Amino acid sequence: NAGVTQTPKFQVLKTGQSMTLQCAQDMNHNSMYWYRQDPGMGLRLIYYSASEGTTDKGEVPNGYNVSRLNKREFSLRLESAAPSQTSVYFCASSLQGATYNEQFFGPGTRLTVL
Amino acid sequence: AQSVTQPDIHITVSEGASLELRCNYSYGATPYLFWYVQSPGQGLQLLLKYFSGDTLVQGIKGFEAEFKRSQSSFNLRKPSVHWSDAAEYFCAVGNQAGTALIFGKGTTLSVSS
Numbered sequence: 001n002a003g004v005t006q007t008p009k010f011q012v013l014k015t016g017q018s019m020t021l022q023c024a025q026d027m028n029h030n031s032m033y034w035y036r037q038d039p040g041m042g043l044r045l046i047y048y049s050a051s052e053g054t055t056d057k058g059e060v061p062n063g064y065n066v067s068r069l070n071k072r073e074f075s076l077r078l079e080s081a082a083p084s085q086t087s088v089y090f091c092a093s094s095l096q097g098a099t100y101n102e103q104f105f106g107p108g109t110r111l112t113v114l
Numbered sequence: 115a116q117s118v119t120q121p122d123i124h125i126t127v128s129e130g131a132s133l134e135l136r137c138n139y140s141y142g143a144t145p146y147l148f149w150y151v152q153s154p155g156q157g158l159q160l161l162l163k164y165f166s167g168d169t170l171v172q173g174i175k176g177f178e179a180e181f182k183r184s185q186s187s188f189n190l191r192k193p194s195v196h197w198s199d200a201a202e203y204f205c206a207v208g209n210q211a212g213t214a215l216i217f218g219k220g221t222t223l224s225v226s227s
Contacts, residue, residue: 004157033214040123042204042219043158050213058214090157102148103215105157 002026004106006091012112013081021076021109023091031094032074033103034058034066036087043090049074081113116141118205118218126224127195135190135221137205146208147188148215149179153201161203164188175199200225 007022025032030051035043045058049068063085065077074093078085089109094101117140127133139145146165150158162173169181179190188205202222206215 040219043217045214048214102160102163107157
């Protein structure tokens with residue numbers, strides 16, 4: 001089992017460029033999440049998907065879109081990157097809702113927007 | 115609104131000394147509480163969780179945490195710290211909808227020899 005995988009590991013963008021962060025899990029989990037981590041801010045939820053075919057906004061959704069492609073994959077898209085989106089992005093998954101079940105995290109994508 | 119506060123941004127402990135990391139939460143009902151650890155350059159790993167029952171919960175790597183409803187606290191403890199425990203520690207509470215976690219801002223632990 002690979003657990004939760006994320007690609008790419010590192011990315012540098014120029015302001016206005018677009019990109020998609022990929023996430024996949026092989027644990028047959030129903031729920032998946034995207035967080036961003038900034039120094040001194042902890043982890044903040046961007047979007048989550050409680051089950052295949054559903055997505056919902058988290059605390060900081062502006063500037064992002066997501067797609068739950070299938071049960072395994074949950075992608076995060078930046079349509080027009082801004083320097084404020086420089087951050088480390090973590091994907092996570094859990095069997096059901098995060099309140100009752102352990103979340104498993106990927107290794108993160110470190111994104112810099114110039 | 116739900117929130118989690120970790121009052122200590124950075125703590126330094128000598129190797130072999132005891133450790134306590136503080137966590138306070140704001141939640142209307144019975145909370146579901148978690149402690150996660152993040153080693154440098156890594157994702158987060160669950161240390162322990164509290165849902166109900168015994169208020170002292172045991173986790174991995176020799177950690178434990180005590181839920182105190184009267185103090186709205188869920189402090190993490192370890193009797194003897196090892197150099198490999200140096201990491202960032204996050205306390206989290208499940209949101210009321212049961213859909214996601216709300217994380218504190220984290221406490222960075224340094225271990226001195």
